[in-house]
Structure formats: C-alpha cells, structure tokens
Amino acid sequence: MRIGELAERAGTTSKTLRFYEEQGLLPPADRTPSGYRDYAPDAVARIDFVHRGQAAGLTLAQIRQILDIRDSGHAPCEHVRDLLDARLAEIEQQIAQLTALHGTIADLRHDAAHPDPVTCSPDQVCRYL
Amino acid sequence: MRIGELAERAGTTSKTLRFYEEQGLLPPADRTPSGYRDYAPDAVARIDFVHRGQAAGLTLAQIRQILDIRDSGHAPCEHVRDLLDARLAEIEQQIAQLTALHGTIADLRHDAAHPDPVTCSPDQVCRYL
DNA sequence: CTTGACCTTCCCCTGCACTGGAAGGTCCAG
DNA sequence: CTGGACCTTCCAGTGCAGGGGAAGGTCAAG
Structure with missing residues (x-):
C-alpha cells in the first residue's frame, strides 16, 4: 500500500504520515524499487493508536514514548x-x-x-x- | 525614563517592550539624542493595561484593537x-x-x-x- | 581612560503539529 | 508518447508571545 492509500484509510494525509515517520512515530517504511514508501496493512492500526492517544490529549512525544516501549518488546x-x-x-x-x-x-x-x-x-x- | 527602568516598573523586560512597540501595542517611543528610547511615566499604565488584558485571556492582537480604538479618540x-x-x-x-x-x-x-x-x-x- | 551597565538593531530560536509549495521522478491509461 | 495522478526530498511558514545572543554605540563612576 502506498502512502496516499494509507493516509486515506487512516483518515489523515500523506504529508502527516511522512511527518510522523520523521518524528519516529512510524518506523521507516519499506520502499518499492522506485523509492515509493510501501506499507503493510497493519500500519493503519498504528496510526489509529496515534489518533487515540491524541484524542486522550497526549502529545506526539508522549505517544512516541509508548510506542517505543512497545517496540522494544515491553508492555x-x-x-x-x-x-x-x-x-x-x-x-x-x-x-x-x-x-x-x-x-x-x-x-x-x-x-x-x-x-x-x-x-x-x-x-x-x-x-x- | 529609559526602557530598562520602564520594564522594571511595569514588571516586564526591555525585550518585551520592544516587541510590544513592534506589534503596535506601544506607540513608537521618543528618542534621546543618542537614540535611546525615552518614555513618559504614563507608559507604565499602558503596559499595565496590556497585562490586565492578558490576565483576562485576551490575545495581544485583541488588546491592540482596544488600544487602537482608544487611541483614535473613541471609547x-x-x-x-x-x-x-x-x-x-x-x-x-x-x-x-x-x-x-x-x-x-x-x-x-x-x-x-x-x-x-x-x-x-x-x-x-x-x-x- | 577604562570598566561595566545599559542601550541599539539584527536575525534566529522556542514548542506543537502540522501545511504549502517547488523541483523533480514514476506509473498507468489512452 | 503524452497527460495526469501519484510519489520523492527539501525548504519554509503557520500562530502565539516572546527569548537568546551577536555586534556595536553610550553614559556615568572611578
């Protein structure tokens, strides 16, 4: 899935997803041979989590902390x-x-x-x- | 009165007063022959008004609107x-x-x-x- | 005569979460 | 083979209210 499709599925924009990647909220995406970002379907869930965190009033930095802990294999x-x-x-x-x-x-x-x-x-x- | 003294009397900083002047909250100050800003004592009251406006949660732009109306001679x-x-x-x-x-x-x-x-x-x- | 405190303008930086746009590459339909 | 939709990176700006610091001028005391 390319970035535009992911953005639409997750209810956001390509621009924002690149920004999230830059901020460490999304892992660097795989790339197609031509350099396009290529996402697995479960990327939507991660973006949804970011949105739930925002809905709870957390900053992106705080959400990133949670994500980092999870990504390091801990609860x-x-x-x-x-x-x-x-x-x-x-x-x-x-x-x-x-x-x-x-x-x-x-x-x-x-x-x-x-x-x-x-x-x-x-x-x-x-x-x- | 020079800017540092005015700042101290009004409970703010020289930096902020220059910023207020730039934003149109304070009229361009008179200058001494050497170029220093020279304020009349009533400048304190104007800065106090700005602070009261801020305490009421108004933005500097809104406070400026009030000041502009007053400065144009209206209530x-x-x-x-x-x-x-x-x-x-x-x-x-x-x-x-x-x-x-x-x-x-x-x-x-x-x-x-x-x-x-x-x-x-x-x-x-x-x-x- | 020098030191130090004060002043001047100038431009950039802060935090937060993006958004806009330029210049260029890729892909697919017609 | 061309047009348009999509993608890439990079740079810059938004709003708010200032703050930091450089480079240089001024003033009074000692």
Whole structure:
C-alpha cells in the first residue's frame, strides 16, 4: 500500500504520515524499487493508536514514548497509567484555572453591562479592564 | 525614563517592550539624542493595561484593537464587551471539552487500574488506549 | 581612560503539529 | 508518447508571545 492509500484509510494525509515517520512515530517504511514508501496493512492500526492517544490529549512525544516501549518488546501499561494520571491532573488544573478566569471575566462583563462612555475618562484605556 | 527602568516598573523586560512597540501595542517611543528610547511615566499604565488584558485571556492582537480604538479618540466600551462575551463563550466551551476529556481519560485510567501485561496482546500497542 | 551597565538593531530560536509549495521522478491509461 | 495522478526530498511558514545572543554605540563612576 502506498502512502496516499494509507493516509486515506487512516483518515489523515500523506504529508502527516511522512511527518510522523520523521518524528519516529512510524518506523521507516519499506520502499518499492522506485523509492515509493510501501506499507503493510497493519500500519493503519498504528496510526489509529496515534489518533487515540491524541484524542486522550497526549502529545506526539508522549505517544512516541509508548510506542517505543512497545517496540522494544515491553508492555507500556505502567507508563500509560502514569501518562493518564498526569493528564488527569493537568486537565483538572486547567479546568480550575479556566473556572477562575471565567469568574473574573464575568465580573468585568457585569460591570460593563451598561455602557456609559461618559464616565470613561480619556486618560485610562478602559475602565472595565 | 529609559526602557530598562520602564520594564522594571511595569514588571516586564526591555525585550518585551520592544516587541510590544513592534506589534503596535506601544506607540513608537521618543528618542534621546543618542537614540535611546525615552518614555513618559504614563507608559507604565499602558503596559499595565496590556497585562490586565492578558490576565483576562485576551490575545495581544485583541488588546491592540482596544488600544487602537482608544487611541483614535473613541471609547472602546462596546468592543470590550464583545471581546469579553466572546472570551466567556470560548472559556465555557473549553471547560466543556476538558470536562468531557477528563471523563474519557478517567474511564481509560479506570480500566488500566490493574496492570496485567499478560492480557496485552503484542499485536496491539496498548489495550488501555 | 577604562570598566561595566545599559542601550541599539539584527536575525534566529522556542514548542506543537502540522501545511504549502517547488523541483523533480514514476506509473498507468489512452 | 503524452497527460495526469501519484510519489520523492527539501525548504519554509503557520500562530502565539516572546527569548537568546551577536555586534556595536553610550553614559556615568572611578
């Protein structure tokens, strides 16, 4: 299977697959005599795994770590659990920050509910911010 | 006041102030005969405003829009309200997405609670993802 | 007169995950 | 044998908000 077909089957682009290979997410592909990349059908599963990792909010570098562990013949279970735990903590922190920011902005927006340019002194940029 | 002093007073760096000027957030500074930037004391307030805008999650481009309106002699109230409304909507959407993602990852993590490499078939990367 | 702190412009680098495009090679149908 | 679809490599850019560092000018203290 050539790169275009693989891309379509995996729901991505040729460009992205070359990028993944360059980043070490995909092993260097076999080549046809003329130099075209030639993929086995199971390459789709590996790309799907990358996509699932992305859906879980992992970076390509993290997904690559998992892949490297698997490729070295080990089970990446523990590492995956650690990554998931770290992601959960990150997300919780992000939600907390966004919630706080939402409160702050909602307050500002409340003050700005009744536009009154007259009370805006020209020497400040905006009294609502 | 020279750029280093302004930077310190405003809690930032000279580098950043030059960058802000380049981006149109600060007007081109006056220069001393030798070419040094020379700021009036009220420059601090403008940088503070930029920082407040950033604290509200606005991009420099958005803050610049507000500044441009103000500099053109108008009151930016309405524009600020629109930006705050847009930010609130964005934040709500981000929180919703993160909450959904948290649920998904928590489920994955739950499945992965009891590591059992034996049940990991080597032809899949990781049964937890 | 020199040292050191400060300033100037200039260009490149960071992280993340790609995307665009140029120049050229390959393959297959008509 | 030609056209078009596909492939190759390589270089460069995207958005965001700066940071790093070079090469050189300026200023005040000692």
